[in-house]
Amino acid sequence: MDASILGAAGEAFSLLLDPFRLMMLGAGVLMGLFLGLVPGIGGLAGMALLLPFTFTMDPYTAFAMLLGMAAVVGTSDTIPAVMFGVPGTAGAQATIMDGNPMAKRGEAGRALSAAFTASLIGGLVGALILALTIPILRPLMLHIGSPELLAFSVLGITMVAVLSGSAPMRGIVAAGLGVMLSMIGADPQTGTLRWTMGTFYLWDGLPIVPMVLGLFALPELADLAIRRRSIAGDSNIDTRSGMWTGFKDVIANKWLTVRCGALGAGLGAIPGMGSAVVDWIAYGHALQSVKGAGKTFGKGDVRGVIAPESANNSITAGALVPTIAFGVPGSAAMAILLSVFLIHGLVPGPEMLNDNLSVTYTMVWSIAIANILGAGICFLFSGQLAKIAILRYTLILPAVLTFVYIGAFQASRNWGDLYALLAFGVLGWTMKQLRWPRPPLILGFVLGALIERYLFISVTRYGLDWLARPMVMILLFAGFLVLAGPVLRHLRDHGWFHGIARKIGMPRFRARDLFYVLVFGLIAYMMSIAAGWSWGARVGPLTVGWVTLTVCALSFANQTLTRGFSETQSKDGELPAELHMDTTTDYSDLPLGVVLQRALAFIGYLFGFMASMAVIGLIPTVPLFIAVFMWFEGRENWKLILGQALVLTVAVYVVFDRLLGIPWPRTLLGQWFPHLSFLPSV
Amino acid sequence: MQQKILKGATLAAVFGLGWSAAPAQADEAVAEFYSGKSIEMIIGYSAGGGYDQYARLVARHLPKHLPGNPDIIPRNMPGASSRLAAEYVYNVAPQDGTVLATADQSLSVAQAMGDASLTLDASQFGYVGSPVMQNNVLITWHTSGIETVEDAKANPAPIGATGGSTSSQYPTLMNELIGTQFDIITGYPGGNDINFAMEAGEVDGRGSVNWASLVPLGWYEEGLINVLVQIGLQREPDLPDVPLLMELAESDEDERLLRLISSPTTVGRPVFTTPNVPPERLEALRAAFDAMVEDPEFLEAAANEGLAIQPVSGAELQQIVDDIIATPPAIAARLGELIGVAD
Numbered sequence A: 001m002d003a004s005i006l007g008a009a010g011e012a013f014s015l016l017l018d019p020f021r022l023m024m025l026g027a028g029v030l031m032g033l034f035l036g037l038v039p040g041i042g043g044l045a046g047m048a049l050l051l052p053f054t055f056t057m058d059p060y061t062a063f064a065m066l067l068g069m070a071a072v073v074g075t076s077d078t079i080p081a082v083m084f085g086v087p088g089t090a091g092a093q094a095t096i097m098d099g100n101p102m103a104k105r106g107e108a109g110r111a112l113s114a115a116f117t118a119s120l121i122g123g124l125v126g127a128l129i130l131a132l133t134i135p136i137l138r139p140l141m142l143h144i145g146s147p148e149l150l151a152f153s154v155l156g157i158t159m160v161a162v163l164s165g166s167a168p169m170r171g172i173v174a175a176g177l178g179v180m181l182s183m184i185g186a187d188p189q190t191g192t193l194r195w196t197m198g199t200f201y202l203w204d205g206l207p208i209v210p211m212v213l214g215l216f217a218l219p220e221l222a223d224l225a226i227r228r229r230s231i232a233g234d235s236n237i238d239t240r241s242g243m244w245t246g247f248k249d250v251i252a253n254k255w256l257t258v259r260c261g262a263l264g265a266g267l268g269a270i271p272g273m274g275s276a277v278v279d280w281i282a283y284g285h286a287l288q289s290v291k292g293a294g295k296t297f298g299k300g301d302v303r304g305v306i307a308p309e310s311a312n313n314s315i316t317a318g319a320l321v322p323t324i325a326f327g328v329p330g331s332a333a334m335a336i337l338l339s340v341f342l343i344h345g346l347v348p349g350p351e352m353l354n355d356n357l358s359v360t361y362t363m364v365w366s367i368a369i370a371n372i373l374g375a376g377i378c379f380l381f382s383g384q385l386a387k388i389a390i391l392r393y394t395l396i397l398p399a400v401l402t403f404v405y406i407g408a409f410q411a412s413r414n415w416g417d418l419y420a421l422l423a424f425g426v427l428g429w430t431m432k433q434l435r436w437p438r439p440p441l442i443l444g445f446v447l448g449a450l451i452e453r454y455l456f457i458s459v460t461r462y463g464l465d466w467l468a469r470p471m472v473m474i475l476l477f478a479g480f481l482v483l484a485g486p487v488l489r490h491l492r493d494h495g496w497f498h499g500i501a502r503k504i505g506m507p508r509f510r511a512r513d514l515f516y517v518l519v520f521g522l523i524a525y526m527m528s529i530a531a532g533w534s535w536g537a538r539v540g541p542l543t544v545g546w547v548t549l550t551v552c553a554l555s556f557a558n559q560t561l562t563r564g565f566s567e568t569q570s571k572d573g574e575l576p577a578e579l580h581m582d583t584t585t586d587y588s589d590l591p592l593g594v595v596l597q598r599a600l601a602f603i604g605y606l607f608g609f610m611a612s613m614a615v616i617g618l619i620p621t622v623p624l625f626i627a628v629f630m631w632f633e634g635r636e637n638w639k640l641i642l643g644q645a646l647v648l649t650v651a652v653y654v655v656f657d658r659l660l661g662i663p664w665p666r667t668l669l670g671q672w673f674p675h676l677s678f679l680p681s682v
Numbered sequence B: 001m002q003q004k005i006l007k008g009a010t011l012a013a014v015f016g017l018g019w020s021a022a023p024a025q026a027d028e029a030v031a032e033f034y035s036g037k038s039i040e041m042i043i044g045y046s047a048g049g050g051y052d053q054y055a056r057l058v059a060r061h062l063p064k065h066l067p068g069n070p071d072i073i074p075r076n077m078p079g080a081s082s083r084l085a086a087e088y089v090y091n092v093a094p095q096d097g098t099v100l101a102t103a104d105q106s107l108s109v110a111q112a113m114g115d116a117s118l119t120l121d122a123s124q125f126g127y128v129g130s131p132v133m134q135n136n137v138l139i140t141w142h143t144s145g146i147e148t149v150e151d152a153k154a155n156p157a158p159i160g161a162t163g164g165s166t167s168s169q170y171p172t173l174m175n176e177l178i179g180t181q182f183d184i185i186t187g188y189p190g191g192n193d194i195n196f197a198m199e200a201g202e203v204d205g206r207g208s209v210n211w212a213s214l215v216p217l218g219w220y221e222e223g224l225i226n227v228l229v230q231i232g233l234q235r236e237p238d239l240p241d242v243p244l245l246m247e248l249a250e251s252d253e254d255e256r257l258l259r260l261i262s263s264p265t266t267v268g269r270p271v272f273t274t275p276n277v278p279p280e281r282l283e284a285l286r287a288a289f290d291a292m293v294e295d296p297e298f299l300e301a302a303a304n305e306g307l308a309i310q311p312v313s314g315a316e317l318q319q320i321v322d323d324i325i326a327t328p329p330a331i332a333a334r335l336g337e338l339i340g341v342a343d
Helices: A003-016 A019-037 A043-054 A059-076 A078-084 A090-104 A108-141 A146-157 A159-163 A168-182 A208-227 A240-252 A254-268 A275-289 A303-326 A332-343 A357-390 A393-412 A415-433 A439-462 A470-493 A496-503 A511-530 A535-561 A563-571 A592-616 A618-634 A638-659 A668-672 A674-678 B002-034 B050-061 B080-091 B107-112 B149-154 B166-177 B191-199 B211-217 B252-262 B279-292 B296-304 B314-325 B329-339
Strands: B038-043 B071-076 B099-102 B126-130 B136-141 B157-161 B182-186 B205-210 B225-231 B271-273
Touching: A003 A019, A003 A059, A003 A108, A003 A357, A019 A043, A019 A059, A019 A078, A019 A357, A043 A059, A043 A332, A059 A078, A059 A090, A059 A108, A059 A303, A059 A332, A059 A357, A078 A090, A078 A108, A078 A208, A078 A303, A078 A357, A078 A393, A090 A108, A090 A208, A090 A275, A090 A303, A090 A357, A090 A439, A108 A240, A108 A254, A108 A303, A108 A357, A146 A159, A146 A439, A146 A470, A159 A168, A159 A275, A159 A439, A159 A470, A168 A439, A168 A470, A168 A511, A168 A535, A208 A393, A208 A415, A208 A439, A208 A592, A240 A254, A240 A303, A240 A357, A254 A275, A254 A303, A275 A303, A275 A439, A303 A332, A303 A357, A303 B191, A393 A415, A393 A592, A393 A618, A393 A638, A415 A592, A439 A535, A439 B182, A470 A496, A496 A563, A511 A535, A535 A563, A592 A618, A592 A668, A618 A638, A668 A674, B002 B279, B038 B050, B038 B080, B050 B071, B050 B099, B050 B279, B050 B296, B080 B099, B080 B107, B107 B252, B107 B314, B126 B279, B126 B314, B136 B157, B136 B166, B136 B211, B149 B225, B157 B166, B157 B191, B166 B182, B166 B205, B166 B225, B166 B252, B166 B329, B182 B205, B191 B205, B205 B211, B252 B329, B271 B279, B279 B314
Parallel strands: B038 B071, B038 B099, B157 B182, B157 B205
Antiparallel strands: B099 B271, B126 B271, B136 B205, B136 B225
16 A cells, blocks of 8 residues: 555545534434434435535535445444344344344343444444555456356355255245345336336335335234233343443454454445345354354344344445446445535546545545444443333334334335335234245345346356356355355255155145245246246246246145154154244244234234325324324323324424425325315325 | 507507516416415435436525425435326326426327326426436447447447336437447446446447536546437537437438437426416416526536536427427337337
8 A cells, every 4th residue: 555545544534533524424423323223214315315415515524424324324223123123224134133032031232232343343344445445446346247246146145045044945935036026127128017017116126125124023013012011021131231241242253243344345345235135144154154153043142143233334335335436336325425426526436546535535434433433322322222122012112113114105105115014014924923034035135136137237248158257156156155055964964865755754734834825826926927028028037936936846845745754753852953044933821812813903003004194194193103002002191192192293204204305195184175285294 | 451550559559568467467476376385396216316406406496586485395206217206296296386396308208109107198297497408328438449320330339228218229229220230238227337337348338328427427538438329309519520319310200210219308307397287377487497597596506516507498398298299100109119118
């Protein structure tokens, strides 16, 4: 690294020390922490929100504020993930796996503290990697074409094998379903509208926010409503001591933290590979590389919190790489950041690495400082936050559910978002109950789209020659290794093919097998529609469809044919060690009738919320819903009810109506009494 | 005879008076309507893009020139390349002049081609104006060896594109009608990705890019790109020697077809309101827009954001859209066949 670069880095640091810039950076950090906390809105909404304020600033200040915001979303999104099992952003899904069980055990303080420390280190690692690679960014990246991006995506999707636990075939089916769902919308190859069912809503594909919230948040909230207890139950709560333990956990696992930070930065640089999958890949990496992870992960192992949290904070730095070097946005939020470049007359590309090097380095410093500030603020409050785990569910549920609804709705500002949220909620809850792994669905959804895109480009551009590129070969081989390990282990555990053959007996069917039939039917139906499209539009869906159908049939056969064997075995008390890749809920202390009754009531509240939104609008629904829920479920006192209703309604109004400018759908009330339209969202 | 003239003069005087009195009254009515109200600006795209930037600029500066000075609140309603927003404005939004919108410049062409997904009639919108009109261009990288349309006829060249967008439509039409040999590589998610693929040598060129968005990169002055053809109704002042796409047509029929695909660039970043807005309010909106684009404060703000201003008035927009929709069905249908149309 030569002197001019060090000089630029030093100059950038002193530029940032200007009090106004630091203040704006701090404002960005506060905003980012807030957005991370609220489920469903994250860095992307934050960019859109803050962008207009930066028009009048100089570029250093503008970048400090925007990157300060984006950098810490991944710090605070841990809080709802750990406390409620509700991901604050898509990047906190994997944190739920171990963070939420820890909170239920009374270890929320430890989980939060480990997460913040890991976020801090991950964020700094990302900034450092960016700082060190800036001089070589462009030549490095010019060697990365569509075939290499394809190989990276393939490597990512091999993690499905790791993230499926003991159910690899069900994992592949879930991933296949995810890939099929990712192909909904206008395809970038031919422009064909795939499976849009005649609605504009699906033209741009299913948005990921309602999907993530439906798959992961709603099932957890349903459990909370069914169990009717505080999150931590009757466990003791650690606060001070837990925080210190969590900090020491990260120090004890420093290399895991650093590795995952580097992983996050590297993957974040790939356009389209956002935090929704990077956290899972880091989690999968930890699962493979940490000793004994197979036994403890998913049950509240702090290392399962450290890995994704470290990775999702370094993504911002990674995503900046293609943005700065070539003007290719590394993520959707970076696409908005690009317009800041243009507004300030900066051109992404060589200039950013020569003449404007100091601007580039202020970005690096902004990310580093923001991570320190963000983690520090979260630390200050984590002792208090951990106590949320002992609050009654009637205080927590209405607030979190309200934000889940609005967070999902702001994804594309359409009723479709809420239908998608509910549909994925049902799917997620069913998968959780039937022990189908949910992570592969998300992996397939995000990576499937990338794989189809880059495979199509690679083949039309290079024929089969792309396979011979050295980096492609290395990456595909690495993918093979990731895949081979779990597959071989699985076969070995079942006594190779001979052992498996021994277990086959007469098929036995259970009601739960119906889920196979549903998945099979859905995929077959989608394929029957796809058969009518032009070659470029149908080749991807049909290939994935056939593979998924085959594996679905195999898995079904495996389940029904070996059921006789495994049921006798479990009767004899020989339960094989199972790695279930998901959080589990145990209702065994509740009678089935009560569970069903409470589940129905919960669904009733979900539909009630939407019905009320259609009639009187979303914002008036907020206080109504909170009051109804708190009164009928918990007979809370009215002071508390009115207080919470008022505070939340004002918060929702300010954030979503005034700041984010969400266009509300028309309501019946507004149509009947047009004079009431002065009320927000009516 | 003289009487007739006199009569005419009287009539003219009466009308003249009427003419001068009516606007004042209308202005008052409009001011009364708008004062204390707020107007929504529905943006058919997500924040940060070109349509969004221009719409927000207009939202900030139009109120000053509008009787009653209402606030204009921008609201992003992205989806289906802005069709979601356009259909909302056409079918759902209140038609009293309290809703403005911006959406895809190509909506009217899609309508002319018989796009089954559209229920709207783009000629029914009340066009307020566009702050800018800019041609699209088809470019190749300097190392590609393809410098002119003639080169592209003689040699095949991989061109980066996104399916269903102008970047695949222009080279497809050129292959069909002009005899170029572009090898169109579709699948790129956006223009920036194609730029990168071009720099990295994966493709030789990009099927379509807005000229204004290319200027700040400085690639043209540095000789890094060749501009083969520009798509619009008149040549860009910066590009006097680059042919327009429609000039390359080999028959009158082809010329009509290429004119149709070239018209939307003139529509620019259109700002419009719902159908059936009371005429005096539409007139007030148009007049405010025309005054705004002359306002030094507005021009300075645009310059600060790096946004070029080349205004098109509401009346002009209405005319262009009407012309597009009046294209003989046979020509529009043939265009639809060549480039594909949503059904």
